[in-house]
Amino acid sequence: MNNVLKFKNKKANVVAQDEIYNFAYLDENTKRMIRRALIKALCIPGYQVPFSSREMPMPYGWGTGGVQVTSSCLTTDDVLKVIDQGADDTTNAVSIRNFFKKTANIETTETTGDASIIQTRHRIPENQLNEKQILVYQVPIPEPLAFLEPRYQETKKMHALSEYGIMHVKLYEDITKNGHIETAYAYPVKTNDRYIMDPSPIPKFDNPKMNNNPAIQLFGAGREQRIYAIPPYTEVTSLDFEDYPFDPSKAPHKCSICGSNDSFLDEIITDDDGNRSFICSDTNYCNQRMKDK
Amino acid sequence: MEPILSVQNLNKYYGDQVGCKNMNMKLYPGEVVGVVGESGSGKTTFINSISGNLNPDRGKILINKDNEIINFLEISESLKRLLIRTELAFVHQNPRDGLRLDVSAGGNISERLMSIGQRNYGNIRQTIFKWLDKVEIDKSRVDDFPRTFSGGMLQRLQIAKNLVTSPKIIFMDEPTGGLDVSVQAKILDLLRKLVRELHLSVVIVSHDLAVIRLLADKIIVMKNGEAVESGLCDQVLDDPQHSYTQLLVSSVLQV
Numbered sequence: 001m002n003n004v005l006k007f008k009n010k011k012a013n014v015v016a017q018d019e020i021y022n023f024a025y026l027d028e029n030t031k032r033m034i035r036r037a038l039i040k041a042l043c044i045p046g047y048q049v050p051f052s053s054r055e056m057p058m059p060y061g062w063g064t065g066g067v068q069v070t071s072s073c074l075t076t077d078d079v080l081k082v083i084d085q086g087a088d089d090t091t092n093a094v095s096i097r098n099f100f101k102k103t104a105n106i107e108t109t110e111t112t113g114d115a116s117i118i119q120t121r122h123r124i125p126e127n128q129l130n131e132k133q134i135l136v137y138q139v140p141i142p143e144p145l146a147f148l149e150p151r152y153q154e155t156k157k158m159h160a161l162s163e164y165g166i167m168h169v170k171l172y173e174d175i176t177k178n179g180h181i182e183t184a185y186a187y188p189v190k191t192n193d194r195y196i197m198d199p200s201p202i203p204k205f206d207n208p209k210m211n212n213n214p215a216i217q218l219f220g221a222g223r224e225q226r227i228y229a230i231p232p233y234t235e236v237t238s239l240d241f242e243d244y245p246f247d248p249s250k251a252p253h254k255c256s257i258c259g260s261n262d263s264f265l266d267e268i269i270t271d272d273d274g275n276r277s278f279i280c281s282d283t284n285y286c287n288q289r290m291k292d293k
Numbered sequence: 294m295e296p297i298l299s300v301q302n303l304n305k306y307y308g309d310q311v312g313c314k315n316m317n318m319k320l321y322p323g324e325v326v327g328v329v330g331e332s333g334s335g336k337t338t339f340i341n342s343i344s345g346n347l348n349p350d351r352g353k354i355l356i357n358k359d360n361e362i363i364n365f366l367e368i369s370e371s372l373k374r375l376l377i378r379t380e381l382a383f384v385h386q387n388p389r390d391g392l393r394l395d396v397s398a399g400g401n402i403s404e405r406l407m408s409i410g411q412r413n414y415g416n417i418r419q420t421i422f423k424w425l426d427k428v429e430i431d432k433s434r435v436d437d438f439p440r441t442f443s444g445g446m447l448q449r450l451q452i453a454k455n456l457v458t459s460p461k462i463i464f465m466d467e468p469t470g471g472l473d474v475s476v477q478a479k480i481l482d483l484l485r486k487l488v489r490e491l492h493l494s495v496v497i498v499s500h501d502l503a504v505i506r507l508l509a510d511k512i513i514v515m516k517n518g519e520a521v522e523s524g525l526c527d528q529v530l531d532d533p534q535h536s537y538t539q540l541l542v543s544s545v546l547q548v
Contacts (some may be wrong), residue, residue, distance in 0.1 A: 023519040087460025089410070125507075157370075160371075161370065161371045161375075163372055163374065163378075163408060163410070164408070165378075165404050165405065166404060166407075166408070168403075168407040168412070169393075169396055169400050169403060169404050169407060172399070172400050172403050172407070172414065172417065173396060173397060173400050175414055176397060176399060176436050177436070240412075241412055241413060241414040242412050242413040242414075243413055243414050243415050244414050
């Protein structure tokens with residue numbers, strides 16, 4: 001409630017926040033519970049902290065975990081940016097942004113540099129983040145070992161005892177089948193030389209950006225009820241073999257709008273004849289480059 | 294010479310039911326100890342209790358690791374699991390219990406290697422081929438899934454998967470159970486060769502006296518959860534003292 005009062009005093013003459021909701025939708029007790037999980041997660045980088053996930057007014061798979069984390073981190077001074085596959089203007093991003101505009105009446109932005117909290121689905125922005133920013137990931141399946149070891153109790157034990165041989169079996173199978181490591185997204189990483197972590201389905205192109213990032217990185221999985229985190233300036237390494245080192249890889253094209261050579265590209269099919277073009281997946285990055293020209 | 298594994302006064306109960314009681318055993322390096330007995334005599338409970346699969350209620354299990362005696366029941370869970378991964382190996386009766394069926398044959402063999410930190414694909418691949426050769430599986434099958442293998446091949450694959458990190462002590466629970474006789478003979482032949490070549494120390498459980506006679510140096514005869522007779526394999530089987538052992542030996546079909 002304090003948040004609401006503060007907010008009302010500060011911006012009393014601006015459009016009022018929808019009165020039915022507590023600030024940022026979740027009630028204060030829930031937010032406190034989530035903040036505790038977040039602090040624990042930051043203390044043990046890469047460790048999955050269970051939390052009591054709430055029903056959110058959107059279906060699972062739409063970012064209920066991310067939304068709860070964002071809601072618990074938001075203050076009235078925050079500026080929120082939401083991206084979905086790098087874009088600010090897709091349904092998911094627009095809906096979540098409107099959700100927080102309505103329930104928290106905070107300022108939103110599409111500019112990476114202006115945002116204090118960025119909620120993301122499946123991408124890390126191209127622009128370097130800074131120490132004042134929080135990046136919130138939406139996570140569908142937090143357990144990197146889930147597809148290899150279906151018993152949850154057993155995966156907990158494997159994490160506790162760092163029994164991670166099986167993770168490399170997956171990479172071994174990849175190389176054996178395809179001649180190279182085929183995993184292209186949700187590429188497993190080791191955090192702070194201890195826990196193996198699923199970076200959520202970001203392309204492996206983004207993996208190096210997690211390493212030593214000055215921003216706080218928070219991961220929320222709503223359906224699976226897990227929160228994990230990477231504190232600022234933490235070592236994050238992608239798993240690999242000595243003779244098959246990690247390769248972030250990238251489509252060998254330029255963005256056909258801004259001409260960028262080093263951003264992650266989406267492939268767009270432009271007509272029925274199979275013609276295609278490649279454009280930046282990070283729309284804000286692309287727009288800004290165009291403006292600067 | 295010091296025993297590599299020594300079991301003292303081991304007891305395992307299931308509620309009021311006796312699993313096995315007052316079991317003692319000494320396993321010396323390079324030696325094969327056979328455990329025989331009828332169904333329900335506690336053989337499997339015994340081997341599961343000494344290999345870390347079950348928690349025994351009382352007793353001591355001492356493992357000699359490079360002249361350091363480890364009290365297996367009192368070490369931490371993490372050390373225990375590390376030992377199970379590196380120093381010990383368990384060959385199940387049903388190879389499907391010991392293999393990952395949705396991982397290729399090579400992947401199965403490589404798991405233990407990678408769990409002890411090997412990170413060079415080329416070297417791992419070499420080791421896999423070496424072991425496929427040792428257990429007489431054609432190299433061309435390296436990338437095939439275990440589900441396409443025959444029963445005998447599966448068992449050989451399980452043996453390779455377990456032996457790849459050169460464990461010191463191997464536990465085998467009816468390794469030839471459920472295989473037809475000619476395939477059994479092949480597996481036994483292979484096991485005997487590996488035991489000699491690699492100087493393995495083995496505890497093998499079987500109800501088949503022929504298997505035990507072929508492989509084991511020493512024998513423990515179990516009935517109702519207790520050891521009724523033990524000693525050198527040939528001696529016990531040729532001159533059984535306990536009435537149950539006599540019954541067991543006399544009930545082998547003479548062809």
